[in-house]
Amino acid sequence: MTTLVSETGVGPLLRDWRERRRMSQLDLALRADSSARHISFIETGRSRPSEEMILRLSEHLEIPVREQNALLVAGGFAPRFSATDLDDPSMSTLREGMQQLLHGYEPYPAVIVDGAYNIVAANLGMTRLIEGVPEHLLTPPLNGMRITLHPEGMARRIRNFCEWRGHLLHQMERQMALARSEALRQVYDEVAAYPLPEGCDDLEGTEETPARYPYFALPMVIEHRGQMLTFISSICTFNTPMDVTVAELAIEAFLPADPATVDYLRSLTS
Template sequence: MTRTVDDVKVGSLLRGWRKLRHITQLELALKAESSARHISFIETGRSTPSQSMVLHLAEQLDVPVRERNSLLVAAGYAPSYPETPLTAPAMTPLRAALEQVLTAYEPNPALVMDGMYDVVAANGGVGMLLDGVAGHLLEPPMNAMRLTLHPQGLAPRIRNLGEWRAHLLERMERQAALRSSQALYSLYEEVAAYPAPAGGAPAADMRDDGHGLAPHPYALPLRIEAGGRELSFISTATTFNTPMDVTVSELAVETFLPADAETAAVLQAAR
């Protein structure tokens, strides 16, 4: 049986992902335990990849789960990964587990975001950071990037805004490239265009150790004014291992842990 149109399409898509990952056909062949000739034939449409081969190459290229479905469809196969709404009954155990995780992190702020940085769940610790944020930024779906960088959001109270802004924009740009996501690129362009808040902190506002500006010893902190005090947090992001659902693959649990004893004391006193 000869197929041409779909094979060329899936081949060109795989070639696009290979180039995005900056690896050669030989390097991909070695990772996939195949041959450069076979990879070349797949990319040009001269060879028809099996369903398992499409998934195997996608795994080696670290293609996001959502886009693996696109590759399968382009090759003439049915999608392998469902996309179940988080509100679906089947997701009840997952929602309960996420709520349990968020509660366990209290009083430290923690939230769950989807692939577009929309907040799908948050704990009580997040609330203490939202004082003074414009109402339209809190309307669902609340977007963490807009909330943080908008001049009517958290930005005016972030003491090291220049550094934190650069960190978030670099993170978004990297994720958009890894996922080849135009939607993420559009969000990046939107928040990157936000003006610096009037009277905001300088781009490199860091604590002075007596010898000039000094970085944090182990990670970039978020330094933000809340309740009349400057709090300092180290953020972490957690994702699911081997997700088998598109929705789950794009979820991330973001936690903000106290970076100093003063912040830890304020959080404990607010319980």
Template sequence: MTIMAGMGSPTGTGVGPLLRGWRERRHLSQQHLALRADCSVRHLSFVENGRSHPSRDLVLRLAEQLDVPVRERNTLLLAAGYAPQYPETPLDDPSMDALRAGIERLLAAHDPYPALVVDGDFRVLAANRALALLLDGVAPHLLRPPFNAVRIALHPDGLAPRIVNHRQWRGHLLERLEQQLELVGTESLRRLREEVGGYPEPTGDPAGRADRAGPVEDVVEVGRPVALPLRLRHDGRVLSFLSTVTTFGTPLDVTVSELALETFLPADAETADFLRSAVGPDR
């Protein structure tokens, strides 16, 4: 494996409007948030309308209770006139050696099943050997590092023509993009959402009939699908995967907070057998 170097955040002119925006987004009353953050409702009201200036500690307590992303906690602190709390360290920085080693071990442990690590803009920062199997046939211009996982999945020169349940998988990825925009809201992420949302759907795809007929039921439980599989044509067969996404708990760095490990586990025995045969043991 190798490691390669909608809505945004609530807006306002100061820390008060920003905090109010996050509170409203979380559908919390001032009373509920004040109780959680151990402050008075009156003081919280004064902070939100700019009549009172919050301490650094209160800004961080409120951000914690509002589940504000780490990057945006720095924004709140800056808006309140304080220095940022969380650094943003490049993944190739020497101080990240232990993290990179941990990522490599995680990716290697998932072989022969595909796994990758993406940042907050879905750029692929690391991947294991098995991912190359899924990327077979993707146009070279889409694979120039750091390539983008969502772009590769939905681009007409990427995986889109090979995804059997493309309509469903496209909807799933666009929903993930919207959720990420809620958390990060970077301009690059907004541009990505606009770009991939405009891609045409594959034409002449026999799977289109299955998509319109309803959910693909590769994985069932009492006749009902329990998760949406990714069904991908490869060398005359259809591989079926279930994806999982894992993030780092209690991150203290902006970079780490936006990393996500995505794995593609076989959804049936045939896919598992093929991957074990095609990828083989780690060398």
């Protein structure tokens, strides 16, 4: 016997996520130890999935924990994952750990951002890198994409701005394809609409642009106090997060890409 549920329930949402992941009903059924028939019944509303089934399908569909909460609510269950404010006392260990990571990376720039690239914390190296950005771009909440791509922000000093802009926009597009985020969509629409410098077009920075730099990844080349600095960006996230806030945090570290950049940054601390 099946239990009928509304078309606005969890079934259509799960189907949408499965299609986003380009996975067939059979593929998902095999991974989740179910049957294609059962997956079909869930998606069409002929069967109501249990809380365990929603979480199991979410795991194999790699659905972010914020969206898993939405699926549980749509299925008639309570949210499973909390969304704790970083200022909450229970987050003190996390805050201390993040500060240690940022401090340990000195003198190189590092920053922690949330899912919409709002800056949660930054080290002194990053503070130095963004010096000169006008006050109106530094009004909380500070947004890394806005500071980087705004014509009055770091964009003025990034010497390969066209390529770097293309890389950042493509990065946000990939994230939006994997998870719904209205906040990220708003940031993307804003920064993508900023006027382009002369000679810069939307193709630059994509895979269609031949590599012009002798590095293993696209660098950011930026001027700082008359010195040309070159960085490779690396992003890491927390493994198996059980809180929405933690799941959406990312630590971005800028690795010096040449000895001159290393020497210059070390000279600032001495």
